[in-house]
Amino acid sequence: MASIGKWKASYYCDSKRSWIPGIFQVCPQFIRFTEEIPKSTNDIIDLTINFDEFVELKKETTAIFYTALTIRCTNNKYWFASFPSCSHVYNILEHFWRERLLSGNDSSAQQGSGGQKLLEILHDSANCLSSTSKTLETQGQQIDNACRTMNKLHNDLRVAETIISSMDSWLNQWDLHVPEVVINVPKQGSEMEKMELPVLYAASEKEKHISGSLVLSSKVLEILDIQRNPVYSFTAREVSEVRVHTPFEMTLIKSEIGKPEVCVHLISAKLIKVMPHINVMLGPKLNFDEPPDSVAMTTASSHNDTDELLANLKLDEIEKQKKMQKASSAMGNRGAKTVSETEAAQMTKILQDMKSMAVGIQDEQNRQLGMLDLLSDSVDKANERIRKDARTIKRLT
Numbered sequence: 001m002a003s004i005g006k007w008k009a010s011y012y013c014d015s016k017r018s019w020i021p022g023i024f025q026v027c028p029q030f031i032r033f034t035e036e037i038p039k040s041t042n043d044i045i046d047l048t049i050n051f052d053e054f055v056e057l058k059k060e061t062t063a064i065f066y067t068a069l070t071i072r073c074t075n076n077k078y079w080f081a082s083f084p085s086c087s088h089v090y091n092i093l094e095h096f097w098r099e100r101l102l103s104g105n106d107s108s109a110q111q112g113s114g115g116q117k118l119l120e121i122l123h124d125s126a127n128c129l130s131s132t133s134k135t136l137e138t139q140g141q142q143i144d145n146a147c148r149t150m151n152k153l154h155n156d157l158r159v160a161e162t163i164i165s166s167m168d169s170w171l172n173q174w175d176l177h178v179p180e181v182v183i184n185v186p187k188q189g190s191e192m193e194k195m196e197l198p199v200l201y202a203a204s205e206k207e208k209h210i211s212g213s214l215v216l217s218s219k220v221l222e223i224l225d226i227q228r229n230p231v232y233s234f235t236a237r238e239v240s241e242v243r244v245h246t247p248f249e250m251t252l253i254k255s256e257i258g259k260p261e262v263c264v265h266l267i268s269a270k271l272i273k274v275m276p277h278i279n280v281m282l283g284p285k286l287n288f289d290e291p292p293d294s295v296a297m298t299t300a301s302s303h304n305d306t307d308e309l310l311a312n313l314k315l316d317e318i319e320k321q322k323k324m325q326k327a328s329s330a331m332g333n334r335g336a337k338t339v340s341e342t343e344a345a346q347m348t349k350i351l352q353d354m355k356s357m358a359v360g361i362q363d364e365q366n367r368q369l370g371m372l373d374l375l376s377d378s379v380d381k382a383n384e385r386i387r388k389d390a391r392t393i394k395r396l397t
Helices: 086-108 114-170 271-285 293-301 303-335 341-396
Strands: 005-013 018-026 030-035 046-050 056-060 068-072 077-081 195-202 210-216 220-225 230-235 241-246 249-254 262-267 286-288
Touching (some): 005 086, 018 086, 056 086, 068 086, 086 210, 195 271, 241 271
Parallel strands (some): 241 286
Antiparallel strands (some): 005 018, 005 077, 030 046, 068 077, 195 210, 195 262, 210 220, 220 230, 241 249
16 A cells, blocks of 8 residues: 655553654554564564544653654554654644545444435435536537537538639639528537645645645646635646655646745645646646655565555445444434435435426436527538539539
């Protein structure tokens, strides 16, 4: 699994009543602390804490270390200190823990009542209908573009027929009058939908990262601070290179002659979701880093340990899901099949929204069918005009 960052740190061991030096590692789903120089092979500290187990994350002070990170779980509290930059590590942990909470609320909540299950089904149906409407909108834009292309073709044919008519008149033959054929196409913008995601940004990879947000539009990338003030703004033409280091890290580079180079290092848990839009926007300016040889050797040597760790985490998640299913089934037998008034109101609102989307989809479909009929007629007329012009040119030559 990809690592977000590694730092030298210290962990306070309650059993030994001392601070143990080691390596503190952050991964997308968990954190891991490994003792750097174990005193005995039988008592090696290798601690793993899943983000789902986090209850509280704080920066505290001790009598020995001025700043320390504390992670409180259900039954334990863990102390970590001696970081190169405690605030930097805290920002990264807080970002990925918050994104984990926001994306995992639906999956971790108990779905015990029948009303909640119905709401989940309605939400899935509404999402599917929304996706269908977006696909239909894209298809409509393609049809409109085809109609605009046919309009340009008819305009070119009109110019060609005017020239042919002039040549024909010059040769004392007859004038050629061709009616103008134009399709009324509504003007619609084809700009990319504006997207925003939370990020941690800094001028370089080694500096302290600050919480903010990345805003993507069709031609501009903006980085805003936590007060929504713009910090950096790049157009697609101004960006010289984008280096993608990991699925969670990338660096934007702006180079201009006679000016200092501007670099912005970004870290985000949702970066991989917007990478297709960045690829469409910047294209050949994207460069993906290759993993160094040392990382490959380390990965090969510790492949078995990582597999065992991930397997244990998966087993823990399966056991938690089984316990939740047993608890939800026990609650369901007592009366979980009833639907509350709040759930009924939510269902009514979702159904009303789905009805509105369905009516809009039907209107768009009828509009597109009409445009396709006009487009088909326009293509037939264009073919007939081309054949007629070809016969006239052949006769004149």
